[in-house]
Amino acid sequence: MYRLAFVLMAMVASAFACTRLATVMAVPRSFSVHLSNELGPVVGLKVKVVRLKWEEFNKLSTAQVRYLSDTTRFEQVVGESPTDERGIAHFSLDKTASFTLMVDSPADQLGWIELRVSDQPESSPVEVKWPSNLILKTTRLHGKITDGLFSSRSAPLRGHGLMLHTLIGYRAVAATVTDEDGAFDFNTVPPGFYFLQILPTSAKADDPYEPEGNIVVYVAAESPRDVLKISTVYTSCGLSYDLEENKARYKPTAYFKADKQVKCEY
Numbered sequence: 001m002y003r004l005a006f007v008l009m010a011m012v013a014s015a016f017a018c019t020r021l022a023t024v025m026a027v028p029r030s031f032s033v034h035l036s037n038e039l040g041p042v043v044g045l046k047v048k049v050v051r052l053k054w055e056e057f058n059k060l061s062t063a064q065v066r067y068l069s070d071t072t073r074f075e076q077v078v079g080e081s082p083t084d085e086r087g088i089a090h091f092s093l094d095k096t097a098s099f100t101l102m103v104d105s106p107a108d109q110l111g112w113i114e115l116r117v118s119d120q121p122e123s124s125p126v127e128v129k130w131p132s133n134l135i136l137k138t139t140r141l142h143g144k145i146t147d148g149l150f151s152s153r154s155a156p157l158r159g160h161g162l163m164l165h166t167l168i169g170y171r172a173v174a175a176t177v178t179d180e181d182g183a184f185d186f187n188t189v190p191p192g193f194y195f196l197q198i199l200p201t202s203a204k205a206d207d208p209y210e211p212e213g214n215i216v217v218y219v220a221a222e223s224p225r226d227v228l229k230i231s232t233v234y235t236s237c238g239l240s241y242d243l244e245e246n247k248a249r250y251k252p253t254a255y256f257k258a259d260k261q262v263k264c265e266y
Contacts, residue, residue: 032125041087046104107214141186143228156182167193213239
């Protein structure tokens with residue numbers, strides 16, 4: 001549902017309570033983009049250079065933006081290329097202007113990367129991390145999912161549908177439902193990168209902050225743990241998540257002592 005709409009909404013302050021600043025990069029008309037993460041290059045992912053049609057998008061109401069399912073009519077693709085075995089996508093544009101760099105993924109975008117294309121000399125490849133979200137590593141894909149990353153208490157995500165997708169192409173490979181403890185089990189999937197999607201339930205209409213979205217997981221024999229205990233929270237910026245053991249990192253910015261607000265120290 002939030003394919004490219006999420007990128008567009010992240011760029012419009014009125015659509016979200018949070019704000020995101022653009023990363024601006026100056027490039028020549030012929031340039032390369034290198035996509036990688038802590039585990040190496042990202043191979044076979046389609047990268048796009050687009051001009052976003054703000055004049056049409058800005059005509060939508062906030063409600064229309066939030067429930068937008070197809071945003072292709074708001075983008076004009078001026079160049080696209082898959083990443084090669086080194087994780088590099090090559091571009092040669094026929095015009096100079098400001099464009100937006102995007103990837104062809106419904107699960108995770110690049111944030112807001114603005115490319116200012118000019119007739120400058122050749123430059124080094126644009127370095128981009130993808131997936132942009134935290135990668136959770138495990139030897140086997142099973143564990144528990146809870147809601148409460150930003151609070152002292154966690155509640156299990158009971159009866160939530162989970163869909164497992166490939167990292168490249170977002171192809172569905174398996175599905176399950178969490179039990180009363182928020183437990184799930186994808187033990188039979190082979191090693192590799194996946195998006196673990198928390199599907200919205202019928203309660204989402206009444207509770208817009210019920211968790212939904214994609215979690216990046218990597219299954220490999222050399223991973224540091226064999227069970228994933230994932231804590232989540234859903235905000236106006238989307239899904240945030242981390243391992244349950246890391247919850248202490250997510251402290252409130254302030255608390256009340258007696259009747260006075262005291263700033264937390266980090």
